[in-house]
Amino acid sequence: MTLLDIDGLKTYYGADDGWVRATDDASLSIERGETVGLVGESGSGKTTLAKSIIRLLPDNAEIVDGSIEFDGTEITELSDKELRRQIRWSEISMIPQNAMNGFDPVYTVGDQIVEVIRHHEDDTSKAEARERGRELFDDLGIDPDRIDDYPHQFSGGMAQRAMIALALALSPSLVLADEPTTALDVVIQDRILETIKEMQEELNSAMIMITHDMSVVSETCDRIAVVYGGRIVELADAETIITNPRHPYTLGLRNAFPDISDDDQELISIPGSPPELVDPGEGCRFAPRCPFAEEECWEVTPQPESYGDGHQVECHRADEIEHLQAEAGKKETWREQDLGDREPVGTADEQAAEAEVRLDD
Numbered sequence: 001m002t003l004l005d006i007d008g009l010k011t012y013y014g015a016d017d018g019w020v021r022a023t024d025d026a027s028l029s030i031e032r033g034e035t036v037g038l039v040g041e042s043g044s045g046k047t048t049l050a051k052s053i054i055r056l057l058p059d060n061a062e063i064v065d066g067s068i069e070f071d072g073t074e075i076t077e078l079s080d081k082e083l084r085r086q087i088r089w090s091e092i093s094m095i096p097q098n099a100m101n102g103f104d105p106v107y108t109v110g111d112q113i114v115e116v117i118r119h120h121e122d123d124t125s126k127a128e129a130r131e132r133g134r135e136l137f138d139d140l141g142i143d144p145d146r147i148d149d150y151p152h153q154f155s156g157g158m159a160q161r162a163m164i165a166l167a168l169a170l171s172p173s174l175v176l177a178d179e180p181t182t183a184l185d186v187v188i189q190d191r192i193l194e195t196i197k198e199m200q201e202e203l204n205s206a207m208i209m210i211t212h213d214m215s216v217v218s219e220t221c222d223r224i225a226v227v228y229g230g231r232i233v234e235l236a237d238a239e240t241i242i243t244n245p246r247h248p249y250t251l252g253l254r255n256a257f258p259d260i261s262d263d264d265q266e267l268i269s270i271p272g273s274p275p276e277l278v279d280p281g282e283g284c285r286f287a288p289r290c291p292f293a294e295e296e297c298w299e300v301t302p303q304p305e306s307y308g309d310g311h312q313v314e315c316h317r318a319d320e321i322e323h324l325q326a327e328a329g330k331k332e333t334w335r336e337q338d339l340g341d342r343e344p345v346g347t348a349d350e351q352a353a354e355a356e357v358r359l360d361d
């Protein structure tokens with residue numbers, strides 16, 4: 001059963017030089033209990049998409065179009081009060097990138113967990129809420145007596161676990177996990193991911209797992225949405241994304257992360273960097289970095305095409321799967337692109353501004 005249905009979502013940030021189109025026409029639906037990965041480089045728009053769902057966006061952000069239907073409720077139409085009362089933490093919760101920022105430094109971690117529980121459950125006493133917090137700590141491998149500590153007394157790994165406790169305290173139907181382990185060392189990362197998965201399965205919560213790491217999503221997710229330049233450029237079950245992707249960006253990402261089943265794999269990175277999202281113009285946003293870009297790619301924005309079994313791809317050349325997959329595995333394919341007199345998408349203004357600065361000098 002569909003829990004979350006995002007349709008044509010556009011979330012933009014107001015900036016001095018225009019709108020930053022951080023989420024630009026994203027559509028995605030999620031079933032109950034399902035785990036969907038959002039993968040893409042830093043700046044591709046993953047966090048903006050997740051924060052739009054729980055409406056924890058900064059002041060300069062605006063949802064300018066589209067809908068987010070959660071269990072029959074249109075999130076974009078709720079007042080802040082309704083959202084806090086009915087949805088945030090109780091139905092949808094978020095584990096942020098850095099847990100330390102999620103806690104208020106002046107209250108003990110326990111007090112904050114009790115506060116969240118009691119805000120949503122009028123009938124739960126302080127003692128009961130505290131006991132639930134202690135049990136969650138125990139489940140997450142933290143000594144329950146540490147519940148009276150202040151956030152700064154926790155190590156990074158412990159704070160992250162405590163944040164997971166907070167995010168799961170009200171058994172939400174959907175958990176948004178935003179790079180929940182990037183701030184931690186590698187050994188702890190695996191353990192925390194396992195814990196999140198176990199707790200999520202126990203509660204039968206759905207989860208959106210945000211990461212730039214292809215290996216993390218392949219191990220933890222049922223489906224994967226690949227995000228680039230504010231758009232979902234490929235969406236399919238995890239197996240298809242890992243073994244049979246069609247989008248050149250997905251192929252590039254796959255080259256850049258170690259495959260646990262292949263010891264001899266040579267890692268190849270994608271040259272260049274993600275596009276500026278102010279006024280990106282028409283055309284595929286990946287074209288300036290894509291070794292397969294043709295005339296059409298520069299001129300026409302590709303729309304999602306279906307390749308069966310929920311596999312969707314936004315690429316004009318996605319039909320040429322054998323050619324793309326064969327060439328994408330070669331290092332020489334991913335040389336810096338010779339763009340000739342083409343301007344990379346979206347950076348025309350930036351280049352003009354730079355030229356002006358030089359003239360002013």
Ligand SMILES: Nc1ncnc2c1ncn2[C@@H]1O[C@H](COP(=O)(O)OP(=O)(O)OP(=O)(O)O)[C@@H](O)[C@H]1O
Pocket residue numbers: 013014015020022040041042043044045046047048049058060212277
């Ligand atoms: N408050 C803001 N004001 C203006 N632009 C912003 C703001 N927050 C993010 N952006 C821009 O929006 C785009 C998407 O950012 P977002 O944080 O959603 O990407 P991300 O894929 O989650 O990256 P990261 O992994 O670094 O968080 C980027 O170009 C970023 O610079």
